[in-house]
Amino acid sequence: MSAVLVLGMLSALSAPSFAQSEPVRVVTTIGMIGDAVENVGGDCVDLTTIMGPGVDPHLYQARPADVRSLQTADVILYSGYFLEGRLGEVLDKFGEQKPTVAVSPASIPREDLIATQDSYGVDPHLWMDVGLWSRIVPTTAEVLAQARPDCEARFRTNAQAYREQLLALDGWVREAVASIPEGQRTLVTAHDAFAYYGRAYGIEVAGIQGISTQAEASIADIRATADLIATKGVPAVFVESTVNPRTIQAVIDAVRQRGAEVEIGGELFSDAMGEEGTAGGTYVGMIVGNTRTIVQALGGTVPDLPPALAGWAAQWSLAGAEG
Known part of the structure; x- marks a missing residue:
């Protein structure tokens, strides 16, 4: 400590x-x-x-x-x-x-x-x-x-309920990512913000930039990422809500130069949540949205949300606990 x-x-x-x-x-x-x-x-x-x-x-x-x-x-x-x-x-x-x-x-x-x-x-x-x-x-x-x-009593009761939601969400993400065909479980993002996601849920992660966005991605970083995508046949790459998408576009161009194709699978929340007043503006919604985007783009099947998240889903007018 x-x-x-x-x-x-x-x-x-x-x-x-x-x-x-x-x-x-x-x-x-x-x-x-x-x-x-x-x-x-x-x-x-x-x-x-x-x-x-x-x-x-x-x-x-x-x-x-x-x-x-x-x-x-x-x-x-x-x-x-x-x-x-x-x-x-x-x-x-x-x-x-x-x-x-x-x-x-x-x-x-x-x-x-x-x-x-x-x-x-x-x-x-x-x-x-x-x-x-x-x-x-x-x-x-x-x-x-x-x-x-x-x-204090209210804080502790609320904390227990919220943590139970998060633990149910954790299990749902694990199930969702496991549905992606094993050969397609590679997550390519603009910067290296998803290493914990990869470790927890069993998906290889490749961030073009490093942990911080303070330095631009180098030509070597772009080439290495393009080589990975072309070699493994990665079907999709992802932009991030807090990172300029030009680096991802440079990778897509480099992949094409290698005779392969890759699509933008969608935008992910990395260092910030979505807009206030939307489902993505909550932490649960951030993770649900990211996971749905990743799983759908990489060929998996999004499962229904667990019952513990039914209240959250109803709050945002999502169809009950359906994924």
Whole structure:
């Protein structure tokens, strides 16, 4: 456990209780954490998420409005493991003033992470493994309970229900990916954000760029990816909502130069969820949408959603628990 994590958790656990008649003002960096706070906190929290749809956290720089939100927050939750990049120093400073918790290190030990050879040291895209990401839910409930003790029972009940949804989702993704013909289980994306997805659900992943989007893909990266696609007969590649699609197009052109063809299988959510007010604007919807897109493009069959997600499906006017 890092020194930053220890300080963050001590800050959270020693925080004084806030006025119990008002919601706790919680600021999160990415939508995937915000979704957990919303599901666990309900009307006991007033949530602000800094990075919205289509925003790349690797490149994000704090705006004056973000600083004001952080200044007025009672609790700040961020992912950690260097995901927030340039925002990291700002978060460190606020950690000296108020409960500021990196939920990934607080919930998931390094031995469960995917190591990388770059400056990150570990892959920060943990939400791509739903079972792994579900571990942030009890942490979220604990931090919120410290801030609003009168809502503690509600937080814990909500957290249990939400985590059960995520564990059911985890099993559904596993079943869906397993339906892809074995020879076609290769997921080619714009940048390397899906390694946890690949490890958890049994699909080979090839990201043209590395973990971060700070550096452009090289010609060698494009050629190597095109060689892989042409050799294995990969039927589809995928663009991402937070990454410029020109790299994917360069790969498609390089594949054609090798006498093969590959299609764009669709757009995936990688570092951010979809638009607010849509199914894709929820974490469950992000994963369901990605999985449907991947499975359909690679020749698999999308199963019905599990009963545990019937309420979520009904909320977004999807046909019950049907896939």
